[in-house]
Amino acid sequence: MKTTVRSWFCRICPLFPAFIFMAGAVAPSAAMAQVAGMPPAPKSQDEKMAWFREAKFGLFIHWGLYAIPAGEWKGQRSPGIGEWVMHRMKIPVREYEQLASQFNPFKFDAEEWVKMAEDAGMKYIVITSKHHDGFAMYRSKVSPYNVFDATPFKRDVLKELADACAKRGMQFGFYYSQAQDWHDPNGAGNTWDFGPDEKKDFDNYLRAKAEPQVTELLTGYGPICLIWFDTPRMMTPERGKRFVDIVHQLQPATLIDGRLGIQGDYHSTGDNAIPNLTRNDDWETPATVNHTWGFRRDDEDWKSPTEIIFKLLDIVSKGGNYLLNVGPDADGIIPQPSVDNLRTVGRWLKVYGEAVYGAGRSPFGEEFGEFSPTQKDRNGQPLFLVRNDWRCTTKPGKLYFTLFTIPREGLDLPAFKNPITKAYLLGDREKKEITIETINGVRVARVPRPGPHATSYVLCLEIKGDTVER
Numbered sequence: 001m002k003t004t005v006r007s008w009f010c011r012i013c014p015l016f017p018a019f020i021f022m023a024g025a026v027a028p029s030a031a032m033a034q035v036a037g038m039p040p041a042p043k044s045q046d047e048k049m050a051w052f053r054e055a056k057f058g059l060f061i062h063w064g065l066y067a068i069p070a071g072e073w074k075g076q077r078s079p080g081i082g083e084w085v086m087h088r089m090k091i092p093v094r095e096y097e098q099l100a101s102q103f104n105p106f107k108f109d110a111e112e113w114v115k116m117a118e119d120a121g122m123k124y125i126v127i128t129s130k131h132h133d134g135f136a137m138y139r140s141k142v143s144p145y146n147v148f149d150a151t152p153f154k155r156d157v158l159k160e161l162a163d164a165c166a167k168r169g170m171q172f173g174f175y176y177s178q179a180q181d182w183h184d185p186n187g188a189g190n191t192w193d194f195g196p197d198e199k200k201d202f203d204n205y206l207r208a209k210a211e212p213q214v215t216e217l218l219t220g221y222g223p224i225c226l227i228w229f230d231t232p233r234m235m236t237p238e239r240g241k242r243f244v245d246i247v248h249q250l251q252p253a254t255l256i257d258g259r260l261g262i263q264g265d266y267h268s269t270g271d272n273a274i275p276n277l278t279r280n281d282d283w284e285t286p287a288t289v290n291h292t293w294g295f296r297r298d299d300e301d302w303k304s305p306t307e308i309i310f311k312l313l314d315i316v317s318k319g320g321n322y323l324l325n326v327g328p329d330a331d332g333i334i335p336q337p338s339v340d341n342l343r344t345v346g347r348w349l350k351v352y353g354e355a356v357y358g359a360g361r362s363p364f365g366e367e368f369g370e371f372s373p374t375q376k377d378r379n380g381q382p383l384f385l386v387r388n389d390w391r392c393t394t395k396p397g398k399l400y401f402t403l404f405t406i407p408r409e410g411l412d413l414p415a416f417k418n419p420i421t422k423a424y425l426l427g428d429r430e431k432k433e434i435t436i437e438t439i440n441g442v443r444v445a446r447v448p449r450p451g452p453h454a455t456s457y458v459l460c461l462e463i464k465g466d467t468v469e470r
């Protein structure tokens with residue numbers, strides 16, 4: 001007969017409940033000090049955000065026990081996103097936690113994952129340290145329900161990734177589900193085992209598990225570039241502030257995303273949601289490379305490299321970052337089609353990355369499209385008619401037009417007053433001058449296709465003056 005993680009742990013550790021209680025001992029206190037060797041407190045919000053504004057493109061990884069059922073439970077297809085299988089199928093904790101005894105991803109290679117992100121041109125990695133199912137993907141002293149203590153794998157996945165990231169100079173951050181925890185009787189979300197959320201002692205869960213685990217994550221894994229909290233159910237400002245205090249005290253340079261339930265360092269959009277127009281704050285779109293976050297065996301609808309490049313430029317030109325997810329399988333393999341597509345994007349970025357990394361918003365806006373005066377979207381709001389011919393990003397004295405359709409008759413440049421001093425294609429070593437003609441007051445760039453297979457490429461205009469005058 002299979003044993004549950006909890007019963008197994010109770011057998012080898014009869015003091016289990018006391019152990020959980022004592023876990024509070026690692027909860028942060030007022031006396032908690034910044035961890036030695038961590039980056040110093042930034043002097044300003046601009047300094048704090050600098051790496052994020054430069055990075056633009058990050059890798060999200062959803063990995064956990066849910067990679068084993070991979071979208072199916074007892075022969076039945078579980079609809080929706082893979083990591084929600086426990087919730088969708090109302091799997092009792094006692095059954096779900098047995099997955100831990102099967103988790104043995106012998107093909108997991110932290111260096112290979114980090115190298116893949118690097119090849120894709122991604123500048124930071126954010127991985128699920130604990131998703132809603134409550135299972136920690138690292139060696140946690142707070143709860144034995146973790147990848148080291150509860151699986152035959154017995155390796156600290158996050159430590160291996162943290163080391164590989166440190167070695168390769170990759171920024172590393174954690175996703176942490178602070179509110180939903182379907183394994184904990186007082187965590188939000190599991191109503192089938194533990195009854196309605198309103199009746200739970202949510203603060204007990206926060207103090208005994210979530211806060212101490214976030215403390216562990218910020219003390220044992222080197223500098224953490226950001227913490228990605230999610231689904232802030234039952235998170236009051238007071239509860240949110242307790243997490244902010246932990247982060248600020250332990251690693252003041254660590255960013256907090258926009259889903260804690262209290263103001264973070266930047267805005268997180270909805271899943272896969274790209275705003276129609278420019279936003280002036282710091283923001284990030286979390287997005288899937290197919291339709292799920294955690295691995296599903298039946299989801300092979302991969303976004304093409306061209307789609308990914310368009311979304312990346314769309315986001316950067318509106319002032320945001322693109323956090324693109326992969327869902328490794330139960331062996332520790334990132335599905336090959338997603339790897340192939342991401343590497344193709346990386347090859348594109350090797351040539352055209354100047355238009356992306358550290359690039360500023362479009363000074364125009366008309367290229368995004370416009371609201372239809374008559375048509376409505378499915379929410380009854382005016383329909384936004386998207387244009388996708390080109391996107392524009394900027395650096396002082398430079399405009400980058402990434403073109404997604406090849407205008408045979410030349411690209412009509414949007415109106416701006418600055419004289420153009422140089423025009424060339426990025427990636428052209430000779431910087432061959434592109435002809436700009438003025439026709440009826442419109443400047444037209446005669447852009448040649450740089451190669452027979454080019455689907456998107458970048459026209460760089462050097463202009464007089466650092467900023468665009470319209």
Ligand code: FHN
Binds near residue numbers: 083084231271286
């Ligand atoms: O419920 C989660 C979901 O599983 C996934 O982690 C995404 C990523 O943005 N966040 C929540 C839904 O918005």
